Amino acid sequence: MHPSETSSDGSGLHERIYEIVRQIPEGRVATYGQIARWAGRCTARMAGYAMAAVPFSSDVPWQRVINSKGEVSTRSHGDGHVEQRDLLEAEGVVFNARGRVDLGQYGWSGPGISEQEMNDLLWRG
Protein backbone atom coordinates (compact mmCIF):
# COMPACT_ATOMS: atom_id res chain seq x y z
CA MET A 1 0.00 0.00 0.00
CA HIS A 2 1.36 3.32 -0.97
CA PRO A 3 1.77 5.90 1.81
CA SER A 4 -0.38 8.33 -0.16
CA GLU A 5 -3.34 6.00 -0.05
CA THR A 6 -3.21 4.65 3.47
CA SER A 7 -6.21 6.67 4.58
CA SER A 8 -9.82 5.54 4.44
CA ASP A 9 -9.45 1.91 5.39
CA GLY A 10 -13.12 1.20 5.75
CA SER A 11 -14.91 3.75 7.89
CA GLY A 12 -14.85 6.67 5.51
CA LEU A 13 -17.54 7.86 3.18
CA HIS A 14 -15.17 7.50 0.27
CA GLU A 15 -14.73 3.84 0.98
CA ARG A 16 -18.48 3.46 1.04
CA ILE A 17 -18.77 5.13 -2.32
CA TYR A 18 -16.02 3.01 -3.79
CA GLU A 19 -17.89 -0.06 -2.67
CA ILE A 20 -20.87 1.02 -4.74
CA VAL A 21 -18.82 1.97 -7.77
CA ARG A 22 -17.12 -1.41 -7.67
CA GLN A 23 -20.52 -2.97 -8.32
CA ILE A 24 -21.14 -1.17 -11.58
CA PRO A 25 -21.08 -3.81 -14.32
CA GLU A 26 -18.69 -3.48 -17.23
CA GLY A 27 -20.20 -1.66 -20.15
CA ARG A 28 -22.58 0.26 -17.93
CA VAL A 29 -22.49 3.68 -16.34
CA ALA A 30 -23.96 5.36 -13.28
CA THR A 31 -24.39 9.01 -12.39
CA TYR A 32 -22.87 10.82 -9.41
CA GLY A 33 -26.34 11.43 -8.07
CA GLN A 34 -27.20 7.75 -8.21
CA ILE A 35 -23.99 6.75 -6.48
CA ALA A 36 -24.67 9.29 -3.76
CA ARG A 37 -28.18 8.03 -3.31
CA TRP A 38 -27.17 4.39 -3.03
CA ALA A 39 -24.23 5.14 -0.77
CA GLY A 40 -26.57 6.83 1.68
CA ARG A 41 -26.18 10.24 3.31
CA CYS A 42 -24.16 11.46 0.45
CA THR A 43 -24.61 14.15 -2.15
CA ALA A 44 -23.70 14.07 -5.80
CA ARG A 45 -20.87 16.38 -5.07
CA MET A 46 -19.53 14.11 -2.40
CA ALA A 47 -19.51 11.31 -4.93
CA GLY A 48 -17.58 13.51 -7.29
CA TYR A 49 -15.07 14.42 -4.63
CA ALA A 50 -14.68 10.79 -3.74
CA MET A 51 -13.96 9.98 -7.37
CA ALA A 52 -11.33 12.68 -7.47
CA ALA A 53 -9.67 10.98 -4.54
CA VAL A 54 -9.49 7.54 -6.13
CA PRO A 55 -5.86 6.34 -6.11
CA PHE A 56 -4.28 5.62 -9.46
CA SER A 57 -3.77 1.96 -8.69
CA SER A 58 -7.24 1.14 -7.57
CA ASP A 59 -9.74 -1.53 -8.46
CA VAL A 60 -12.50 1.07 -8.52
CA PRO A 61 -13.94 1.48 -12.05
CA TRP A 62 -14.08 5.27 -11.74
CA GLN A 63 -14.62 5.63 -15.47
CA ARG A 64 -18.15 4.29 -15.16
CA VAL A 65 -19.29 7.26 -13.14
CA ILE A 66 -20.55 10.18 -15.22
CA ASN A 67 -22.81 13.15 -14.68
CA SER A 68 -26.60 13.29 -14.90
CA LYS A 69 -26.46 14.62 -18.44
CA GLY A 70 -24.96 11.37 -19.56
CA GLU A 71 -21.69 13.02 -20.38
CA VAL A 72 -18.20 12.52 -19.06
CA SER A 73 -17.39 15.34 -16.68
CA THR A 74 -14.41 17.51 -17.50
CA ARG A 75 -12.25 18.01 -14.48
CA SER A 76 -10.28 21.00 -13.34
CA HIS A 77 -6.85 19.60 -13.89
CA GLY A 78 -5.54 16.97 -16.25
CA ASP A 79 -7.02 15.21 -19.24
CA GLY A 80 -8.31 12.09 -17.57
CA HIS A 81 -11.75 12.65 -19.03
CA VAL A 82 -10.36 11.71 -22.43
CA GLU A 83 -9.07 8.46 -21.03
CA GLN A 84 -12.38 7.96 -19.29
CA ARG A 85 -14.31 8.09 -22.52
CA ASP A 86 -11.78 5.86 -24.20
CA LEU A 87 -12.10 3.25 -21.48
CA LEU A 88 -15.87 3.34 -21.64
CA GLU A 89 -15.93 2.92 -25.39
CA ALA A 90 -13.58 0.00 -24.99
CA GLU A 91 -16.23 -1.56 -22.74
CA GLY A 92 -18.86 -1.11 -25.41
CA VAL A 93 -20.43 2.12 -24.21
CA VAL A 94 -21.51 4.20 -27.18
CA PHE A 95 -21.31 7.99 -27.24
CA ASN A 96 -23.49 9.99 -29.60
CA ALA A 97 -22.37 12.86 -31.80
CA ARG A 98 -22.58 15.22 -28.86
CA GLY A 99 -20.40 12.99 -26.72
CA ARG A 100 -23.25 11.81 -24.58
CA VAL A 101 -24.32 8.38 -23.40
CA ASP A 102 -27.89 7.13 -23.50
CA LEU A 103 -28.50 6.56 -19.81
CA GLY A 104 -31.68 4.69 -20.62
CA GLN A 105 -29.62 2.08 -22.38
CA TYR A 106 -26.31 2.05 -20.54
CA GLY A 107 -27.41 3.39 -17.18
CA TRP A 108 -26.99 1.01 -14.26
CA SER A 109 -30.11 0.36 -12.22
CA GLY A 110 -28.18 0.17 -8.99
CA PRO A 111 -26.95 -2.46 -6.55
CA GLY A 112 -29.10 -5.42 -5.69
CA ILE A 113 -30.42 -6.06 -9.16
CA SER A 114 -29.15 -8.88 -11.30
CA GLU A 115 -27.93 -8.52 -14.85
CA GLN A 116 -30.75 -10.80 -15.89
CA GLU A 117 -33.38 -8.53 -14.42
CA MET A 118 -31.67 -5.51 -15.83
CA ASN A 119 -31.80 -7.05 -19.25
CA ASP A 120 -35.45 -7.88 -18.76
CA LEU A 121 -36.22 -4.33 -17.75
CA LEU A 122 -34.53 -3.02 -20.83
CA TRP A 123 -36.53 -5.30 -23.06
CA ARG A 124 -39.87 -4.61 -21.50
CA GLY A 125 -39.37 -0.88 -21.14
Added chain:
DNA sequence: CTTTTGACGCGTA
Protein backbone atom coordinates in the same frame (compact mmCIF):
# COMPACT_ATOMS: atom_id res chain seq x y z
C1' DC B 1 -7.41 23.27 15.47
C1' DT B 2 -8.42 26.05 10.48
C1' DT B 3 -8.30 26.43 5.50
C1' DT B 4 -8.51 24.81 0.97
C1' DT B 5 -10.35 22.13 -2.58
C1' DG B 6 -13.43 20.13 -5.50
C1' DA B 7 -15.19 14.11 -11.55
C1' DC B 8 -22.28 17.53 -9.25
C1' DG B 9 -27.43 18.45 -9.58
C1' DC B 10 -31.21 21.18 -10.07
C1' DG B 11 -34.15 25.11 -10.28
C1' DT B 12 -34.75 29.43 -12.66
C1' DA B 13 -34.51 32.97 -16.26
Added chain:
DNA sequence: CTACGCGCCAAAA
Protein backbone atom coordinates in the same frame (compact mmCIF):
# COMPACT_ATOMS: atom_id res chain seq x y z
C1' DC C 1 -30.68 25.13 -26.05
C1' DT C 2 -27.27 28.37 -22.62
C1' DA C 3 -26.08 30.91 -18.26
C1' DC C 4 -26.05 31.52 -13.52
C1' DG C 5 -26.47 30.65 -8.65
C1' DC C 6 -26.79 27.91 -4.59
C1' DG C 7 -26.84 23.86 -1.70
C1' DC C 8 -23.78 20.29 0.26
C1' DC C 9 -19.72 18.46 3.24
C1' DA C 10 -15.65 15.02 3.47
C1' DA C 11 -10.63 14.64 3.33
C1' DA C 12 -6.05 16.29 3.02
C1' DA C 13 -2.68 19.79 4.19
